[in-house]
Amino acid sequence: MAALVYLIPAALLLGGFGLVCFLWALRTRQFEDLDGAAWRALHDDHDDRLKDDRD
Amino acid sequence: MTLHAQIDDPGLDAGCCTFGSLAAPAARSAAAGADPRAYAVVGADGIARLDAVVETLDCPSCVPSIEGTLARLDGVIGARVNAGQRRIHLEWDPERVDVERIVATLGGLGHRIAPYDAARLGGGEVDEVGQGLLRALAVAGFAFANVMLVSVAVWAGLAQDMGPGTRAFLHWVSALIAMPAIVYAGRPFFRSALGALRAGTSNMDVPIAIGVTLATAMSLFETTRNGEHVYFDAALGLLFFLLIGRFLDRSLRGRAFAAAQNLLALRAVSALVIGADGTTEVRAIEAVRPGDRVAVATGETVPVDGRVAAGRSEVDASLVTGESLPQAVAPGDLVHAGTVNLAAPIEVETAAAGSQTLLAEIAAMMDRAGQAKARYVRLADRISQIYAPVIHALALAAFAGWMTLGSADWRASLMIAVAVLIVTCPCALGLAVPAVQVGAVGRLLKRGAYVKSGDALERLARIDTVVFDKTGTLTLGRPRLDGIDGGAANALALAATLARRSTHPLSRAIAAAAGDGAAAEGVHEEPGLGLEALVDGERVRLGRGDWVGGAAPALPHAGTEIWLRRGEAPAVRFRFVDAPRPDAAEVVATLKDRGLRVILLSGDREPVVAALADQLGIGERQGECLPSGKIAVLQRLAAEGRRVAMVGDGLNDAPALAAAFVSLSPSTAADVSQTAADVVFSGDALAPVLECWEVARKADALVRQNVALALGYNLIAVPLAIAGLVTPLIAAVVMSASSLAVTGNALRVQRGR
Numbered sequence: 001m002a003a004l005v006y007l008i009p010a011a012l013l014l015g016g017f018g019l020v021c022f023l024w025a026l027r028t029r030q031f032e033d034l035d036g037a038a039w040r041a042l043h044d045d046h047d048d049r050l051k052d053d054r055d
Numbered sequence: 056m057t058l059h060a061q062i063d064d065p066g067l068d069a070g071c072c073t074f075g076s077l078a079a080p081a082a083r084s085a086a087a088g089a090d091p092r093a094y095a096v097v098g099a100d101g102i103a104r105l106d107a108v109v110e111t112l113d114c115p116s117c118v119p120s121i122e123g124t125l126a127r128l129d130g131v132i133g134a135r136v137n138a139g140q141r142r143i144h145l146e147w148d149p150e151r152v153d154v155e156r157i158v159a160t161l162g163g164l165g166h167r168i169a170p171y172d173a174a175r176l177g178g179g180e181v182d183e184v185g186q187g188l189l190r191a192l193a194v195a196g197f198a199f200a201n202v203m204l205v206s207v208a209v210w211a212g213l214a215q216d217m218g219p220g221t222r223a224f225l226h227w228v229s230a231l232i233a234m235p236a237i238v239y240a241g242r243p244f245f246r247s248a249l250g251a252l253r254a255g256t257s258n259m260d261v262p263i264a265i266g267v268t269l270a271t272a273m274s275l276f277e278t279t280r281n282g283e284h285v286y287f288d289a290a291l292g293l294l295f296f297l298l299i300g301r302f303l304d305r306s307l308r309g310r311a312f313a314a315a316q317n318l319l320a321l322r323a324v325s326a327l328v329i330g331a332d333g334t335t336e337v338r339a340i341e342a343v344r345p346g347d348r349v350a351v352a353t354g355e356t357v358p359v360d361g362r363v364a365a366g367r368s369e370v371d372a373s374l375v376t377g378e379s380l381p382q383a384v385a386p387g388d389l390v391h392a393g394t395v396n397l398a399a400p401i402e403v404e405t406a407a408a409g410s411q412t413l414l415a416e417i418a419a420m421m422d423r424a425g426q427a428k429a430r431y432v433r434l435a436d437r438i439s440q441i442y443a444p445v446i447h448a449l450a451l452a453a454f455a456g457w458m459t460l461g462s463a464d465w466r467a468s469l470m471i472a473v474a475v476l477i478v479t480c481p482c483a484l485g486l487a488v489p490a491v492q493v494g495a496v497g498r499l500l501k502r503g504a505y506v507k508s509g510d511a512l513e514r515l516a517r518i519d520t521v522v523f524d525k526t527g528t529l530t531l532g533r534p535r536l537d538g539i540d541g542g543a544a545n546a547l548a549l550a551a552t553l554a555r556r557s558t559h560p561l562s563r564a565i566a567a568a569a570g571d572g573a574a575a576e577g578v579h580e581e582p583g584l585g586l587e588a589l590v591d592g593e594r595v596r597l598g599r600g601d602w603v604g605g606a607a608p609a610l611p612h613a614g615t616e617i618w619l620r621r622g623e624a625p626a627v628r629f630r631f632v633d634a635p636r637p638d639a640a641e642v643v644a645t646l647k648d649r650g651l652r653v654i655l656l657s658g659d660r661e662p663v664v665a666a667l668a669d670q671l672g673i674g675e676r677q678g679e680c681l682p683s684g685k686i687a688v689l690q691r692l693a694a695e696g697r698r699v700a701m702v703g704d705g706l707n708d709a710p711a712l713a714a715a716f717v718s719l720s721p722s723t724a725a726d727v728s729q730t731a732a733d734v735v736f737s738g739d740a741l742a743p744v745l746e747c748w749e750v751a752r753k754a755d756a757l758v759r760q761n762v763a764l765a766l767g768y769n770l771i772a773v774p775l776a777i778a779g780l781v782t783p784l785i786a787a788v789v790m791s792a793s794s795l796a797v798t799g800n801a802l803r804v805q806r807g808r
Contacts, residue, residue: 015201036118039116040122
């Protein structure tokens with residue numbers, strides 16, 4: 001039972017990290033255009049110069 | 056429908072891919088949209104930025120190629136397409152590349168853009184609420200999952216030999232996780248409930264807010280008293296499932312909002328103003344004043360209301376009259392903003408611009424009429440108006456009953472009352488309606504019909520009458536060559552050589568009928584009269600009967616006609632009809648079979664209207680109907696207690712579209728009509744109208760089933776709760792089971808008939 005004292009906070013921490021990542025992704029507007037993101041991943045034109053995403 | 060059959064289905068657009076339209080159907084816009092130069096903004100960092108609607112983006116597979124090609128242009132810093140909203144955000148260095156080159160590059164890919172003023176549209180508004188809901192959902196989900204983990208341990212411990220010390224510890228852990236989460240995730244509901252209570256009414260959120268607050272408070276109290284049962288998981292579960300439903304509903308409206316804003320963007324134009332010294336200047340429409348002289352080139356939209364100051368031309372006034380045949384204009388004639396200048400450049404002296412134009416006034420009228428629709432109370436809210444008082448009374452009765460008759464102390468009685476509130480909380484109810492509606496709208500989107508909101512579906516399911524407009528709605532709005540009277544066999548070929556040089560709808564119809572071929576040289580177009588050319592030394596004229604000359608007395612004809620005359624030979628008559636949509640007769644027959652009353656209202660001449668009505672089997676018809684006449688008919692039907700679906704397209708239909716119980720509009724309709732309509736359908740077939748109605752009815756049936764399921768589960772649980780048998784375990788199981796059942800049932804809307 002003593003193990004619970006550190007296991008529960010550990011579980012919360014890990015879960016909390018996942019939550020923070022999700023909220024960050026939301027804030028950087030990655031969920032706004034799911035259709036476009038899906039198709040953008042399929043594009044394989046290697047001649048594109050690398051551009052910074054200005055979002 | 057098998058996958059094979061779906062791909063072969065002619066309903067899907069065969070554009071750049073077989074997926075058809077995943078976003079809103081393409082709105083018809085003017086031949087040339089706004090001038091990008093007026094909307095590109097150079098920031099303090101020297102970078103030019105532009106936001107635009109990509110009108111031709113039907114399928115997101117074009118997105119990578121658009122972005123990739125633009126990125127390769129020297130000077131372009133960024134090009135980001137939002138496929139869902141069909142918008143593009145461009146950034147470039149104005150020293151190295153200009154906006155015309157960017158537009159030309161896009162044109163080379165087959166895409167057309169219409170810029171808009173991002174600040175004016177304020178596109179972030181709906182997103183904020185949706186984002187807020189998603190954040191609350193994430194927090195509620197995280198907390199729900201973790202508290203549930205702890206709760207399962209506690210429930211197992213209750214069955215076995217968990218000591219009270221451990222149990223208390225676990226309860227405190229639950230409390231610490233749950234409290235901040237409930238406060239954060241519950242805000243949408245608390246806000247809405249407070250708003251309703253302050254207004255003196257009640258909605259779905261009032262019982263939810265009460266239930267969650269009471270459950271949390273009691274659980275906290277029990278935790279401090281080392282009690283046996285706490286309901287943190289139930290409260291969080293409630294919030295989680297309800298937020299899902301709320302988010303689904305919001306995202307449905309979000310799409311429609313973006314589409315409506317896109318339509319607004321397509322209307323925003325810039326104007327080429329001619330100064331007193333003859334110089335021209337591109338100005339945004341807001342900067343044009345009455346008295347300014349505006350030049351309108353061939354093919355451009357007229358940006359202002361005013362009188363023609365110079366030039367003779369023809370305008371496509373379908374925006375105002377709904378008829379696609381051009382009207383001739385000469386100096387002194389009135390033209391309206393939104394009409395398209397077809398034949399020759401003209402100069403217009405501005406009488407009204409921007410929000411003073413006829414177009415803007417009608418749009419404002421739409422808004423006001425639309426408020427009436429907003430008063431339609433949704434099914435979920437109507438249920439909660441009865442439901443909420445009942446369950447509050449039950450909870451109160453349980454509390455009082457146990458205190459007096461059951462002789463329990465106030466703590467235990469309150470626990471039972473809280474249990475009653477929790478199990479009867481409309482969790483599944485909050486999910487029942489949006490789950491079905493999102494599925495139904497998604498299914499209709501694949502068939503080319505764009506439903507703007509969930510309550511449009513609810514209203515569509517209730518109609519008993521359908522009123523159709525004629526031109527552009529029951530017909531395709533494009534004239535087709537019907538027959539040729541007189542003349543030699545090569546009359547069509549000769550007419551086609553002239554017709555191929557003109558963009559007039561009747562010329563295009565002749566060219567289409569004749570097929571490919573040569574076009575004559577030196578064809579001169581007389582606006583409002585016809586085409587003239589010299590062919591083999593003879594003067595050939597194609598146009599109005601009186602201008603062409605030598606015409607035989609005209610037989611009465613339900614349609615349009617033009618004449619061809621070669622030299623001094625007798626004139627040959629070309630008859631046109633506006634063909635009905637290929638499946639119009641079928642659709643009308645099916646609607647009548649299913650018990651709907653079908654009416655045809657049109658502004659066109661009586662004989663034409665009667666001919667089409669007979670052809671399609673519509674008994675009730677009325678021609679020569681002004682917009683006010685259409686509204687009068689709708690009001691009469693409404694007074695009879697009928698619920699009317701109006702299907703129409705022209706601006707003259709827009710007031711009626713806003714006044715009807717529910718309205719549909721083809722995607723070729725005027726922008727304002729599309730904004731006023733509840734459903735916009737694309738393609739040449741009329742079948743989407745029928746499908747929308749059938750899917751709406753199926754969705755309505757499923758919603759009622761879901762509501763019954765949700766209420767049914769609750770009804771089983773209420774006696775258990777009153778009997779004091781509902782532990783947090785049972786509450787959680789009941790809630791989750793009913794939510795899953797409701798969602799599973801909602802998926803049935805996606806399947807076949």
